[in-house]
Amino acid sequence: MIVLLLMLYAGHPLTEALHDLESKGLHLVYSDDVVTREMIVQSEPRATEPRRVLDELLREHRLTTRRGPRGTLLIVRMKEQPQPRAQTPPPPQMPVTLAEIVVTPSRFELLGEEAEQRQFLSREEVRSVPHISDDFYRAIRRIPGAASDDISARFNIRGGEEDEAAVLLDGAEIYDPFHVKDLVRAFSSIDVEAIGSVDILTGGFPAQYGGRMSGVIDIGTVAPTDTHTEVGASLLNLRALTQGTTANGRGEWLLSVRRGYLHELLELVDSTNEVDPRYYDLLGKVQWTLNAKNVVSAHALASRDNLRLEEGVNGAHAKAQYNDGYVWLNLRSSPTPRLLTQSVVEYGSTGHTRRGDYAEPSQSGVIDDNRDADFIGVKNDTSIDITPRHLVKAGISAKRFDARYDYDGRATISQSILNLDGAPQTLVRSAHLGVTSNELAVYLSERARLTERLVVEAGARWESESHTPDGAHISPRVNAAWTLTPSTTLRAAWGHFYQPQGPYELQVEDGVTEFSPAQRAEHRVVGVDHLFGRGISGRVELYDKIITGPRPRFENLFDRIILFPELRYDRVRIAPDRSTARGVELLLRAEPGGPLSAWLSVAHAKVEDEIGDTTIARAWDQRNALTFSVNYKVGEQWNFNTAGTWHSGWPTTPLFATVSGNRLFTELGPLRSQRLRTYRRIDFRASRRIATSHGVAGFFVDVFNVLNMSNVTSIDGFIIESRGNGALGVRPVENAVVGVVPSFGITWQF
Numbered sequence: 001m002i003v004l005l006l007m008l009y010a011g012h013p014l015t016e017a018l019h020d021l022e023s024k025g026l027h028l029v030y031s032d033d034v035v036t037r038e039m040i041v042q043s044e045p046r047a048t049e050p051r052r053v054l055d056e057l058l059r060e061h062r063l064t065t066r067r068g069p070r071g072t073l074l075i076v077r078m079k080e081q082p083q084p085r086a087q088t089p090p091p092p093q094m095p096v097t098l099a100e101i102v103v104t105p106s107r108f109e110l111l112g113e114e115a116e117q118r119q120f121l122s123r124e125e126v127r128s129v130p131h132i133s134d135d136f137y138r139a140i141r142r143i144p145g146a147a148s149d150d151i152s153a154r155f156n157i158r159g160g161e162e163d164e165a166a167v168l169l170d171g172a173e174i175y176d177p178f179h180v181k182d183l184v185r186a187f188s189s190i191d192v193e194a195i196g197s198v199d200i201l202t203g204g205f206p207a208q209y210g211g212r213m214s215g216v217i218d219i220g221t222v223a224p225t226d227t228h229t230e231v232g233a234s235l236l237n238l239r240a241l242t243q244g245t246t247a248n249g250r251g252e253w254l255l256s257v258r259r260g261y262l263h264e265l266l267e268l269v270d271s272t273n274e275v276d277p278r279y280y281d282l283l284g285k286v287q288w289t290l291n292a293k294n295v296v297s298a299h300a301l302a303s304r305d306n307l308r309l310e311e312g313v314n315g316a317h318a319k320a321q322y323n324d325g326y327v328w329l330n331l332r333s334s335p336t337p338r339l340l341t342q343s344v345v346e347y348g349s350t351g352h353t354r355r356g357d358y359a360e361p362s363q364s365g366v367i368d369d370n371r372d373a374d375f376i377g378v379k380n381d382t383s384i385d386i387t388p389r390h391l392v393k394a395g396i397s398a399k400r401f402d403a404r405y406d407y408d409g410r411a412t413i414s415q416s417i418l419n420l421d422g423a424p425q426t427l428v429r430s431a432h433l434g435v436t437s438n439e440l441a442v443y444l445s446e447r448a449r450l451t452e453r454l455v456v457e458a459g460a461r462w463e464s465e466s467h468t469p470d471g472a473h474i475s476p477r478v479n480a481a482w483t484l485t486p487s488t489t490l491r492a493a494w495g496h497f498y499q500p501q502g503p504y505e506l507q508v509e510d511g512v513t514e515f516s517p518a519q520r521a522e523h524r525v526v527g528v529d530h531l532f533g534r535g536i537s538g539r540v541e542l543y544d545k546i547i548t549g550p551r552p553r554f555e556n557l558f559d560r561i562i563l564f565p566e567l568r569y570d571r572v573r574i575a576p577d578r579s580t581a582r583g584v585e586l587l588l589r590a591e592p593g594g595p596l597s598a599w600l601s602v603a604h605a606k607v608e609d610e611i612g613d614t615t616i617a618r619a620w621d622q623r624n625a626l627t628f629s630v631n632y633k634v635g636e637q638w639n640f641n642t643a644g645t646w647h648s649g650w651p652t653t654p655l656f657a658t659v660s661g662n663r664l665f666t667e668l669g670p671l672r673s674q675r676l677r678t679y680r681r682i683d684f685r686a687s688r689r690i691a692t693s694h695g696v697a698g699f700f701v702d703v704f705n706v707l708n709m710s711n712v713t714s715i716d717g718f719i720i721e722s723r724g725n726g727a728l729g730v731r732p733v734e735n736a737v738v739g740v741v742p743s744f745g746i747t748w749q750f
Contacts (some may be wrong), residue, residue, distance in 0.1 A: 009057065014039040017057055018075075024050040024249030025223070029068055029337050030075035049225060050249060072334070099655055103447065103457045103479040105491040105527040106203035107543055108143050128641045129629055130683035130702050132743050134352075136192035137178075137699075140217075142627050142643070144585035144601045145202050147620045149515060149713055150560055150704075150738040152184040156620045157202050158545060159581025159607035160214030160521070161553065164499060168218045170285070170299050171344045171379075172328040173211070173631050175504070179279040180262055182307050182320050182354070187260065189281045189303040189324070193230065194256040196222035203543050204493025204525040207443040207459035207477050208381060208395055213497035213521035213547070221285050221299075221679075224252045229696075234745030252287040279305045294333045301326045309356070309563065309621075318356030318563050325349050338385035339578065349374045350504060358564065365411030365427075365567040373403035373504035377439075377539050391447040393459070396440075401467075402504040403435040409509060411567035417655065417718055418569060420664055427567055431508035437467035443626060445477070445493035453483045465500045470517040473498040487531040497521045501551060509566040510554045522546045535591040540584070545682070546580040550609070555619060557653050557668075558715040561737065574671075579618070588631040598630045617672045624648045641685045647699045650677035651710070657720045657728040664720070676712040676734070695750030704741040713737045 005450050009017045014035055022028055045056040058064055058075065068074040077703045110126060131138035141148045141155040148155035154162040162185075167174045169190065171177045178185035201209070201216040209216045227244030237260040262278040274524035280303065287297035305322040328346035335341075348595030358365055379397030387391055409429040419425065445459020457479045464472040477495030484490055500518040527541030552575035556565050565571065583605025607621040627646035687700035705711075716735040725731045 008044060009053075010044040011195055012038060013040055014041055014057060014061060015179075017041055018054075019292060020254075021050050021057075024287070025225075025245060025252060025289060026050055026054060026249075027072045027332075028054075028075060028292075029334060029340075031337050033463070034063065034075055034077060034613050036159075039277075051225060056436075068340075072340070076297065077530065103455055103481040103491065104201060104205055105479075105493050105525045106145075106201060106205075106543070108140075108200040108202070110140055110198040110200065119519050124639075125629075127700075128631055128639050128685065128687060130641060130643050130685040130704065132236070132702065132704055133390065134192055134700075134742065135236075136190070136198075137188040139514045140200060142197065142601070142645075143200060143202065143627070144603050144627075145543075145583070145589050145591060145605070147622045147625070147647075148296050148710070149184075151186060153178060157215040157545060158583065159605065159618060159621070160545075162620050164212050164214035165507075166209060166212035166216050168216070169301065169326075170219070170221055171342055171381075172299065172326060172346045172348075173377075174301065174326060175348070175350060175502070176324070177301075179260060179281070179303065179305055180277045180307070181305065181352070183275070183277065184316075186262060186277075187236070187279070189279075190219065190301070190374040191239060191241065191256040191258055191281070191283055193239075194221055194254060194283050197222045197463075200410060201546070203541075204479060204495060204523045205497075206393075206457055206479055207445045207461045207475070208393060210441050210443070210461050210463055210475070210497075213519060215547075221254055221283070223415045224254060224479060228749055230747055230749040232745055235743045236262060247467060247563050250289045252285070254283070254285040256283040257281075274311045275307065275309050277307045289669070293335055294331065296332075297330045298480040299328050299330065299689045300636075301327075307575070313726070316356065316358035316563060318354070318358075318600075320352065320356075320357070322352040323350070332472050338594070341380060341382045341384070343378075343380045345378050347374075356563065356565075361588050362381065362415045363411060363413045363567075363569060365409065365564060367409040367567065368407070369409070369509065370406040371404065371504070373401060373628055375399050375401045387451040388705070392445070394442075394444045395449070396442045398441075399439040401435070401437040401439070401507075402479075403437075403503045405431050405433050405435075405508050406433045407508045409564070409567055413569045417568035417666055418668065420666060425569075429509060429511055429566070431512065431513055433478050433508075435467055435503045435510035437465055437496065437503040439463070439465045454480065455482075456480045463498060463500070467503050468500045468518060473500075473520070481692055487533075489529045490525050491525075491529070493523060493525045495523050497523060497694060504646075507554060510550075510571070516551045517549055519550050521549050522548075533598075535541075535589075535593055537589050539587045543582065544583045547581075547583040550576045552578045558717075559735070561714065572671075574609065574611075576611050578610045579608065581605065581607045595633045598628065600626070600628045602626050605684075614670075616670070619672065620648045621651050621672075637688050637690060639687045643683045643685075645679065645681045645683075647679050649678050652676050652715060652732070655718050655730045655732070657730050659728060660728065664728075666720075679711045680709045681711060682709070695748055697746070699746040702743040702745075704743065707741060708740045710736045711738070 002143045018028055040059050042060055045053045047056055062078045063075055064078050065073045066076055126139045129139050137153040146155040155419045156162055157165055157738050167177055177189045179189055180186040197220040205216050206618040213455055224243040224245050229242040233242045239258040241256040243254045247494040258281050264274045282302045284300045285297055289295050302325045307320040309318040311317055326348040328344055331343045333341045354368055354369040356365060360424045365706055381395040384392045411427045413425040414579035445457055447457040449455050459477055460474040475496040475498055479493045482490045498518045498520050501515050524544040525741050529539045531537050552573055554573055555571055556568055557570040559677050582605055585603045587601050589590055589599040603625045608615050608619045609618055627645050629643040651672035653671050654674045655666055657666045679726040684706045685702045689696060689698040712734040715732045717733040719731045721729050
């Protein structure tokens with residue numbers, strides 16, 4: 001829809017024009033010193049869309065905008081171009097507005113409309129890079145420091161477990177936003193086309209973020225600028241999205257609905273597949289600009305999964321259902337240009353039911369698992385520009401949880417490769433309990449421009465949970481940015497980050513009925529950004545993460561892509577005394593301005609658990625990793641992208657066999673002491689957009705593992721063979737789960 005301007009701007013004060021644009025949905029912040037009353041609009045803008053009109057109005061007064069916090073646009077003066085001078089150039093200047101200075105290393109911006117130095121993937125790049133069925137988690141997990149397998153959409157951040165990243169959506173925290181949770185969370189439950197921006201923090205994040213100790217994924221939904229509807233279909237889902245504005249831009253709406261069907265893809269991977277997962281999700285937002293200082297919005301996110309498995313009379317039979325729902329209100333206010341607040345009131349509910357049984361030659365089991373959790377929470381975040389050199393941020397949040405666990409599981413393991421001739425093993429798990437918890441968190445930080453080149457942010461966070469045994473925690477944190485030259489910035493961070501066990505995270509399926517103390521990670525990060533010129537930029541970061549009091553975890557040594565993993569023979573408990581993650585990451589980008597662009601990421605890391613006097617690699621340890629993307633754009637319609645991944649093989653546990661008399665014995669070797677083969681994969685995507693008088697059509701073809709490289713992702717048993725002289729050798733049966741996987745999608749926007 002074309003937004004019609006209801007007033008002529010030429011000849012009127014610039015402030016009047018800005019007030020009119022605010023009524024059309026723009027959220028502007030400026031001071032009287034920058035936009036003065038004497039500024040008069042000289043010429044009528046040619047553009048019709050409010051954002052472009054703003055650019056024209058400001059340009060004639062040597063003004064521009066910078067992105068501010070919480071979706072605002074900060075109006076600032078354009079930087080004057082320095083005249084050539086013979087003497088030494090003046091020291092580099094920091095950005096005009098203190099709030100916009102990036103003091104956090106390990107930050108990656110995605111899905112923005114404009115190219116920025118620290119943006120990892122723009123919106124067009126996310127659309128272009130290969131990722132199965134447009135699942136945005138599978139695009140963003142290409143960031144440096146991420147480790148992931150082929151099946152799951154979740155990823156490990158710098159050695160942390162998969163659940164160590166906080167997910168925020170328009171100010172509200174979302175727990176476990178994934179579909180197909182019985183099969184390692186194959187897809188995210190948030191539509192990428194409904195997302196307006198993503199900030200990913202992989203280390204050293206400031207005090208306003210809490211509850212998780214490895215990362216933050218801060219998502220903002222798209223801000224509609226016109227009215228349109230989009231429908232699409234792909235190999236994995238059907239989707240519809242509508243968005244628009246009303247009342248001259250004061251009102252906005254957004255609604256996304258998707259229906260997924262993974263069964264067809266699983267049949268491509270394995271023709272004998274009997275698993276039939278289906279899933280649905282909905283994301284909606286209604287926003288209203290009350291006045292130039294207040295914007296209120298209402299949000300909803302819901303998802304549902306149904307899984308069914310029928311493998312015949314003596315096989316596995318399973319049914320599972322997952323339901324997640326969130327509703328929240330968000331009020332953003334700017335009483336003065338120096339004061340910004342965001343208040344959120346939210347309610348959420350999560351629950352699942354798993355029932356089934358399995359009967360195999362060597363093991364059998366039955367399970368009945370019912371869980372649900374509800375919570376209500378309120379929080380406020382406030383930032384105040386005390387002076388042009390001092391910015392204070394503060395916040396408080398409170399939540400109440402009620403969770404219920406009803407779990408019964410029983411398994412009989414008559415024989416396994418770990419217990420060839422022993423007596424059958426019986427596992428019995430039963431838990432019926434309720435949990436009520438109150439959580440409270442407060443933070444305070446100050447950002448100060450110490451010199452024209454140096455900005456430091458220091459703060460602390462206090463958190464308390466009533467259901468954990470260790471009570472309250474205080475997390476001090478420091479971030480700094482030092483502009484060495486106009487093209488080079490040094491950033492550093494240090495801090496403590498606590499992660500308590502959530503009221504809904506009790507591992508009752510593994511026999512745990514009491515909550516563990518909170519884990520703590522200490523982050524030390526230093527990084528350098530540099531612009532080389534001609535569209536080439538680079539970033540190198542070193543990090544050191546020490547985790548004290550890591551919570552015991554349960555893993556399947558050989559295959560985790562199975563139903564009811566907690567009742568299998570290879571389930572083990574790992575209880576480290578301490579864990580460490582250390583590494584270095586390099587990111588290079590080349591965007592010379594033509595049709596060709598590329599980026600390359602290289603990482604070297606070591607991720608280990610310390611158990612007594614023994615140090616072992618974590619299951620997701622990647623000593624060396626490389627990812628790249630090469631993009632070629634043909635005009636405004638065609639786009640071709642090739643992306644690759646290479647990393648060291650995953651750690652695995654060997655098995656040894658001996659013969660004593662007439663009996664065969666087996667035993668596990670040192671945990672994670674061997675590695676699978678090196679992982680290699682090339683993906684390809686071709687996409688095209690076609691504009692017509694009735695709308696815009698688009699389609700993509702995506703090929704995962706286009707060269708059909710065999711990548712081992714699990715062990716599917718062992719072969720014991722004689723090597724002469726009475727010696728036995730044990731050879732693992734390697735399982736390459738995913739070969740070539742084609743994907744496609746079509747969209748129509750009108």
